[in-house]
Amino acid sequence: MIFSETRGNDGTRPVRVGFASALLSPVASFGGIYSPESMQPVAPDFIERHLTSSYKQLALALLQHLDIDIDTPILQQALDLYDRFDDASDPVPVVKLDHGLFVSELYHGPTRAFKDMALQPFGLILSSLAQRQQQQYLILTATSGDTGPAALETFRDRANIRLACLYPDGGTSDVQRLQMVTEDAANLKVIGIHGNFDDAQSALKSLLTSESFNRRLQELDISLSAANSVNFGRIVFQMLYQFHSYLSLLRQGEIGLGDKVVLHIPSGNFGNALGAFYARRLGLPIAKIVIASNANNVLTEWIHSGCYDLSKRDLISTTSPAMDILKSSNVERVLFDLFGAARTLELMQQLDNSGRYQLDAREHEQIEEIFAADDCSDEEGRQYIRQAFANGYLMDPHTATCFKTCQAPAFADQVNIIYSTAEWTKFASVLDNAINGNEPESDQVALAAVAASAGIEVPESIASLFSKPIAHPMVVEKQDIESEILQFLEAGH
Numbered sequence: 334m335i336f337s338e339t340r341g342n343d344g345t346r347p348v349r350v351g352f353a354s355a356l357l358s359p360v361a362s363f364g365g366i367y368s369p370e371s372m373q374p375v376a377p378d379f380i381e382r383h384l385t386s387s388y389k390q391l392a393l394a395l396l397q398h399l400d401i402d403i404d405t406p407i408l409q410q411a412l413d414l415y416d417r418f419d420d421a422s423d424p425v426p427v428v429k430l431d432h433g434l435f436v437s438e439l440y441h442g443p444t445r446a447f448k449d450m451a452l453q454p455f456g457l458i459l460s461s462l463a464q465r466q467q468q469q470y471l472i473l474t475a476t477s478g479d480t481g482p483a484a485l486e487t488f489r490d491r492a493n494i495r496l497a498c499l500y501p502d503g504g505t506s507d508v509q510r511l512q513m514v515t516e517d518a519a520n521l522k523v524i525g526i527h528g529n530f531d532d533a534q535s536a537l538k539s540l541l542t543s544e545s546f547n548r549r550l551q552e553l554d555i556s557l558s559a560a561n562s563v564n565f566g567r568i569v570f571q572m573l574y575q576f577h578s579y580l581s582l583l584r585q586g587e588i589g590l591g592d593k594v595v596l597h598i599p600s601g602n603f604g605n606a607l608g609a610f611y612a613r614r615l616g617l618p619i620a621k622i623v624i625a626s627n628a629n630n631v632l633t634e635w636i637h638s639g640c641y642d643l644s645k646r647d648l649i650s651t652t653s654p655a656m657d658i659l660k661s662s663n664v665e666r667v668l669f670d671l672f673g674a675a676r677t678l679e680l681m682q683q684l685d686n687s688g689r690y691q692l693d694a695r696e697h698e699q700i701e702e703i704f705a706a707d708d709c710s711d712e713e714g715r716q717y718i719r720q721a722f723a724n725g726y727l728m729d730p731h732t733a734t735c736f737k738t739c740q741a742p743a744f745a746d747q748v749n750i751i752y753s754t755a756e757w758t759k760f761a762s763v764l765d766n767a768i769n770g771n772e773p774e775s776d777q778v779a780l781a782a783v784a785a786s787a788g789i790e791v792p793e794s795i796a797s798l799f800s801k802p803i804a805h806p807m808v809v810e811k812q813d814i815e816s817e818i819l820q821f822l823e824a825g826h
């Protein structure tokens with residue numbers, strides 16, 4: 334697979350790169366990103382031939398079809414990490430909730446969120462590339478909750494990689510914070526910041542541009558890499574499970590070969606949705622990709638009107654914080670794929686300069702042919718959580734937004750698959766409020782209350798967090814981050 338730059342080339346960077354290179358340095362000319370130049374559909378009998386394949390066999394076949402420049406034994410080792418999910422024989426179970434309504438649960442990995450689907454294999458591959466280059470890498474990440482735990486878990490004790498993770502103190506759920514601060518390994522550093530997620534992100538940005546910081550990295554011979562969701566090394570593992578859920582429905586006799594399905598995706602930075610977009614490019618029979626948003630409904634507006642407009646918006650804090658995003662970075666790859674680099678540069682410059690762009694009528698038509706969208710308020714989300722609970726199903730507030738998109742009359746007679754992105758345990762306070770009307774004082778109280786209502790135990794991996802020793806007690810001011818991270822790097826040297 335060959336990648337080129339979404340905004341064209343400025344003469345200083347390579348015009349075309351392979352997968353490994355795009356993974357190590359995702360940033361391209363004019364602030365763009367590397368993106369697949371084209372994507373060939375799989376053979377017409379591909380799906381039929383994989384009726385009895387395991388998740389790992391299917392994933393390997395798709396990755397081989399994509400022809401990425403990673404040695405097969407490394408890919409196999411990376412995919413073997415799915416064996417550590419709840420059920421090694423089915424790491425991504427598809428559950429039937431109703432006639433024509435299915436949930437593909439992407440959260441059965443070690444940190445109970447969909448981020449594990451991609452970050453688990455990604456961590457192993459990045460470390461193996463770094464070892465082959467005999468180069469030390471530092472990964473810096475700012476998290477609002479789910480990326481941090483999944484990144485720490487995948488890079489723990491991985492050779493040639495050090496990870497520093499910044500989170501807003503008080504800006505994550507208790508469970509998410511504990512998942513981070515209890516991760517004890519010499520190559521991991523977790524730092525809380527007094528402030529919100531924007532403060533954590535801007536602290537990260539100033540670090541990346543700090544001259545003293547970059548000079549010291551050079552002296553230590555440490556390169557920077559990124560594990561954020563625009564990294565194609567993550568996207569590539571998010572375009573496989575759509576095939577798996579399709580095959581699951583075929584096996585269960587719920588659909589016939591070639592039948593089209595509707596995919597509903599709780600979206601933030603558009604990485605999960607982009608995976609579905611590429612799965613459709615690969616030939617999976619997808620009728621529509623439905624983008625679910627919360628009150629930050631930029632994507633709904635974009636799909637309905639062709640206008641991406643940030644100019645009159647402020648970020649709203651919701652009960653689905655992983656979707657509290659206004660500038661969804663991966664939308665750029667859809668623009669590039671459909672309209673080419675010159676037009677993408679034009680549109681992204683308009684967005685950067687004036688906070689908005691408007692697609693023309695023909696472009697908008699192309700978007701609407703592939704995507705549909707709706708947004709779901711926190712109150713509606715609570716109602717869907719309550720309803721699903723009454724029917725015996727526990728789901729988290731991100732997943733709940735898709736119950737809104739499923740209501741559209743156009744999807745009533747179709748086969749709908751909701752992509753569930755987190756286990757309820759990560760957002761227990763929202764569930765306790767929705768189901769029991771409580772205002773719990775902590776996640777620990779909420780976990781117990783929801784578990785009691787449902788007649789289940791709190792899963793051990795979550796319950797045990799509350800008694801684990803805190804390995805990273807540090808919460809600092811923004812201006813102290815640089816020296817803290819340098820100390821961490823020098824200690825490991």
Ligand SMILES: *Cc1c(COP(=O)(O)O)cnc(C)c1O
Nearest residue numbers: 479600601602603604605655754
């Ligand atoms: C990351 C995340 C999302 C959003 O996924 P994108 O790929 O950024 O659109 C939704 N729900 C949960 C729980 C997440 O962790």
